[in-house]
Structures are given as structure tokens and as C-alpha cells.
Amino acid sequence: MIRMLASVRNLDEARDAASAGADLIDLKEPGAGALGAVSAPSIADIVQSLRAEHPRLPISAAIGDLRPGDHASLEYRASQAGRCGVDYVKAGVPADSASFDIACRTLSYMRGLHWNMVPVLLVDNGLDLRVVEHACELRFAGVMVDTASKKRGNLFQCVPLAALDSMVQIARVHDVMPGLAGALLSKHVPLIRALGPEIAGFRTALCDGSRTGRLNADRVRDLRAQLSGRAAIADPAAAPAANPAAAPAAHPAANDTGFEVSPQSAVA
DSSP states (O other): OOEEEEEESSHHHHHHHHHTTOSEEEEOOGGGOTTOOOOHHHHHHHHHHHHHHOTTOOEEEEOOOOOTTOHHHHHHHHHHHHTTTOSEEEEEEEOSGGGHHHHHHHHHHHHTSSSOEEEEEEOTTOOOHHHHHHHHHTTOSEEEEEOSOGGGOOHHHHSOHHHHHHHHHHHHHTTOEEEEOSSOOGGGHHHHHHHOOSEEEESGGGBSSSTTSOBOHHHHHHHHHHHTTSSOOSSGGGSOOOOTTTSOSOOSOOOTTSOOOOSSTTOO
16 A cells, blocks of 8 residues: 655644544655755654654654755754654655766765665656665665656656656565655546555645645545545546656556556566
């Protein structure tokens, strides 16, 4: 089953998302960027309250949009969030081919930190699967893909379906949790379900208005039901059509999106 990660900015939103069925609570300040950090005192307050009310609910925290290669800031901010008791600390890593070397150095540095780090591979300029492979070989608990700029389009506009399929399969081969995020909406649920990540992350789709608007518990509840197949997907005709050139070659199992998911795509 695909688990839903709900990004929240404060305790009220965290409580609403948890009560509405979110599987993971992700602490993030959307007004401060794709991985905007919530202040450490706020993280601590949210963690303390959620642990009392939902003791088994995993909590993650983003540490801000950092300059690639700024390992000193990475360590400092990861420590700030980690000390608050979150289960996972999320940090962005550029994942395009031009950034391969710095991505590998950053991933290796992250793996040496004391905290349970989850790299978020930023794919605005593409996804080099070698970065995915390196992250998975380092045995992080999970690896996510996301977009840094929400103005440039959603995940499916930045990365071909075949590459996303391969990312999910590479992670599974290494027993690492694969996660997808990046301005995902209700209309993308068919593609998300076809790809079958372990985690799907949302902010925009859960809010009234833009991603900086107030999280709506009803939206959380509805989207959670759609991910699990318990509810009709709003406006299914709006789901993006699979690009035949980007999709993998034909495989035995197809689905109603027209995208065929490979059991071992691009994994040698």
C-alpha cells in the first residue's frame, strides 16, 4: 500500500492531517521553499504533541533549501531537527547529470551523520539514475524525488515516467523506501499508483488555494482514500497521459493509465 506523506507547517495542520489519516507527517515551511525548515522550537512542540496523540505516527522534518555542497550548514541544520526527536531528517540533493559528483559527495556526507537522513533528490533539471543507485547503495532508509521550484511544473513534467519507474525499482532492489513528491495533485493518483512507490508526498493538493494556504483535513481524507483505491479520483480525464517515448517497453501488466510498470525496469 502506498503511504501518504502530508507536509504541514504547524501543530494545527499536523493534528488535522494525522486525524484525517495521513501515514507520515512531514514538517515543512512552504513559504520558505521546497524544503523550507520549520523552526526547531516548533518542531519540538509538534513532535511532543503528536507523540502523545498518535504515538506510532512517523514524523519527518525538512532542513531548508541549502546551497549544494554546503556540508557545514547541512550538518548544523540536520542536528537542529534531529535533536527534536523526529524519525527522519530530509535534505535536498541535486540529482541531474551535471551535479553527479557533488551529489555523490553530499550523499556520502549525509550518510555519516548521526541522524536518520532521507535524501530528497531534486529533479528540476532531470534525474540521473546513477544518483539514485549511489543513494540506495549507501543504505538510507528511504530516498525521495521532488521538485525544487513548484513554478516549473510538477514531478511528471520534469522526469519521464520510465525514469521514475526505474527509480522506484532500483530502491526496491536495495530494500530502500522509494518516495515521490513534487506538486502532486489528485489527477496524478493513477500514475502514482501505477508506479507503486512506498511513499507519495503532498502539500499543494491538501491545501485551500496554493501550497502556502491552509491544509484542509477533508482534502487529506479524500486523497488518502484515492491512493488506497477506496474512492473515485476527481476529474480522471485530467490525469496526464503517458508519453509513449518516455514509458518503458511493453511489459505483461498494464493498468488504466496506459503506463505499463516494469517489475525490474532499468535495473541490471
